[in-house]
Amino acid sequence: MRGFTKEMISIFSSKTRCEILEMLMEGYDHPDDLAEELGLTRQAVDKHLVKLHEWGMVERNAVFPPEGRPKIVYDLTRSGKKLMNTLDKLARRYRATMIERAENEIEQLDRKLAEGELSEKVYKKKIKEIKQRWGYTELIEEQY
Numbered sequence: 001m002r003g004f005t006k007e008m009i010s011i012f013s014s015k016t017r018c019e020i021l022e023m024l025m026e027g028y029d030h031p032d033d034l035a036e037e038l039g040l041t042r043q044a045v046d047k048h049l050v051k052l053h054e055w056g057m058v059e060r061n062a063v064f065p066p067e068g069r070p071k072i073v074y075d076l077t078r079s080g081k082k083l084m085n086t087l088d089k090l091a092r093r094y095r096a097t098m099i100e101r102a103e104n105e106i107e108q109l110d111r112k113l114a115e116g117e118l119s120e121k122v123y124k125k126k127i128k129e130i131k132q133r134w135g136y137t138e139l140i141e142e143q144y
Contacts, residue, residue: 017051
């Protein structure tokens, strides 16, 4: 895996950064609102926003209210939105592949059970293993 890819994965390996990106897509824009919703300090949110800004995922803008000080707000950049949508499509395709693979393994076990190659006890054990390995139940629930 190339260095750039590893670094990109590190950006998305942070649950907090992923939640911030999701919230920005939902319309949140001020770090205080993000911090409150996530149960984090403003400083923690700012560190994540700086990293996302360095990667070109988010942009900062100043909002000048009629009274008071200007506020800095954040929004996803066009390339950030495009990347998020691409990753979402990729994840959905991969999930479908995982479901298909689990279903193929289950079909093979069904055939072996029907042909008497497996006992019912072994069949149930292997089905349970497949479902646990692939998170099959969760995958099916997420799909619908």
